[in-house]
Amino acid sequence: MGASRPPGRLTARFSVSGGHPQPLQLSCQALLDGHSVTHRLARELPYEAADLIEIAVSVHAIDRLVRRPSAQPARAGVSWARDLWAQVPVRQPWLWSAHASLLTELLTWLTDDSWSLEFCQLPGGAGPLDESQGFLFDTVPDDSVPVLFSGGLDSAAGLAAHLLASNAVAISVDTNNWMQHVQARVLSGLQAVSDHQCVPLRYRVSVGRSSVETSQRSRGLLFLAVGTATAWALRQDRLRVFENGIGAINLPYLRSQFGSQATRSMHPRTLRLMEQLAAAISSRPFHLEAPALNTTKAQLIETAPAVAEPALALTVSCDTGFSARVRDHAPCGACTSCLLRRQALHAAGKADLDKADAYRDSSPLRSVALQAMLWQAARIRACLDQADPWTALVSEFPEILDTAPLAPADVTSLYRSYIREWDSIQSSFPVSSQLGRQGKAAL
Amino acid sequence: MPDDDRIPTSLAGGWRKVLRYLQGREPADRTADAVTRALAATLRATNGVPGIRGIAARMQDAAAAGSVSGSRLPGSAEARRHVPTDVAERAAAALAAGMPGELALVSSPEAALVLARRLLDDLAFHYGFDRMAPLLIRDGTYGAPELQSLLAEVLASDQVSKLAKRLLNRPDGVGLRAPSRSRPRVAPENLLHADLGEI
Secondary structure, X not given: OOOOOOOOOOEEEEEEOOOOOEEEEOOOOEEEEOHHHHHHHOOOOOHHHHHHHHHHHHHHHHHHHOOOOOXXXXXXXXXXXXXXXXXXXXXXXXXXXXXXXXXXXXXXXXXXXEEEEEEXXXXXXXXXXXXXXXXXXXXXXXXXXXXXXXXXXXXXXXXXXXXXXXXXXXXXXXXXXXXXXXXXXXXXXXXXXXXXXXXEEEEEEEEOOOOOOOOOOOHHHHHHHHHHHHHHHOOOOEEXXXXXXXXXXXXXXXXOOOHHHOXXXXXXXXHHHHHHHHHHHHOOOOEEEOOOOOOOHHHHHHOOOHHHHHHXXXXXXXOOOOOOOOOOOOOOOOOHHHHHHHHHHHHOOOHHHOOOOOOOOOOOOOOHHHHHHHHHHHHHHHHHOOOOHHHHHHHHOHHHHHHOOOOHHHHXXXXXXXXXXXXXXXXXXXXXXXXXXXHHHHO | OOOOOOOOOXXXXXXXXXXXXXXXXXXXXXXXXXXXXXXXXXXXXXXXXOOHHHHHHHHHHHHHHXXXXXXXXXXXXXXXXXXXXXXXXXXXXHHHHHOHHHHHHOOHHHHHHXXXXXXXXXXXXXXXXXXXXXXXXXXXXXXXXXXXXXXHHHHOOHHHHHHHHHHHHOOOOOOOOOOOOOOOOOOHHHHHHOOOOOO
């Protein structure tokens, strides 16, 4: 049973480019609520787990509160990177100080920013995850595998396939009621897949309306931190994430993109750096299992049983689908996330999972994102047609070198499948059929 | 998980002229001249790549050691702040991974020239071509394979090669100018009878 304590207030500090430090109060500028998790587990989170989540939430809040430099193309060549310093109170400052370089390496990779992190002692009971009430009893089956669940198509399809074989704990983060509602509906639908149990564990994280920066590239750390910490609380040293290889690697669509403008939340390198951090903090190996990294989104969808399809239809992939915080807010249909979903559903022969009027923009013919995707597909195809496709891919997309330790042959095969899918849907994909002559030429 | 990818598409002055040339299907050499001028202007405005010779040296070291394990060379962490330098680091990593044998056989100045040449190609795509390509394909001006061939032809121009040499002499971009295209002198008596199109 947890000890009774007054509710705590964690106050971090941060500064930008060597400026005057500002306070960041987690109970004020950002909200972190994990009480439903600790009550379901009937135990407090281990110190390192609570610290990891609170650090990730603090970093995420700072990421949202500090505007990036203007992205004007010829502004003295200045990139969108920021210089950020933060001091975060934790339960074990000596432990985090010893491994701060691993955390800053991961953050720099995710955000392009330079991070300088310091840690100080958190007063007892002052953390948002410190419990003030007693517990009942643990209701999570012992053999449940911790799985990260976002409410998107990949995580739902992967979880559906997983539930055919074993129990799962679906760990999620929601930032608003609409996201929570969608995640709950999808999980409820997935209960029909098999007799295996899926226990939902949910955290609420939200940054106040004073946030000015929308890029939130630290979001990947937030999700992985919550998943890793909860796995520790379950006394496990592994976490499963379901993300398709094309989306995870996320090669830049255009060479005008700089660094993490092509998001790296679930990139193979992100997963590797997170594994290293988790192992260092816990002094035990930690495994981030990503079984779908060698598959396309369409192939991942195909692994889900047919009985899961009603639940898959409820998933949300859109970049703005959750951020609008509006109930039943229709996905845009024109962002890269929506377009990859549409491409994958068509390639998997499951286009009818999305209603005909599901999208705000049903024919994104003039969408820059679509044209960028088609231009990228044309460049990938040209590389795959070369005698040495891997060398051609490295020359055209140097970022593909970051996929190590994935084998070049596997990555090449992944992109060959992806291009084959584009070729196979030319007549059925609504976007391409509306593109007419230009679209065919681009494809 | 939604990506929220950012896709820059805005064009600075000189590159808008390149776009007009491509939209108007101007001859490749004329477009190459416009591209070279746009590149020179971009390098002046963005302070060039002051560390290009050092990056080239690290590129050769990494190629020789086989130590390229990512899209940036080892030791390039600070490059994130300056876009052209980061583009150079990425180009160097691609060259070191893709042609280590060739880089082992060339001198340091030659390696720097190889990198400068590749850098100009990549900057042309970063600041120009990849911001235009979606538009040009969407509007049906070109199909993707045709546009890829045309852009390769434009970048293979001697003008771009000459600018690469000039960049190595002015790596900070100050005073960097596109080379003027030299044209064979025509004697006045021949000029009188020459076809205007040929001139």
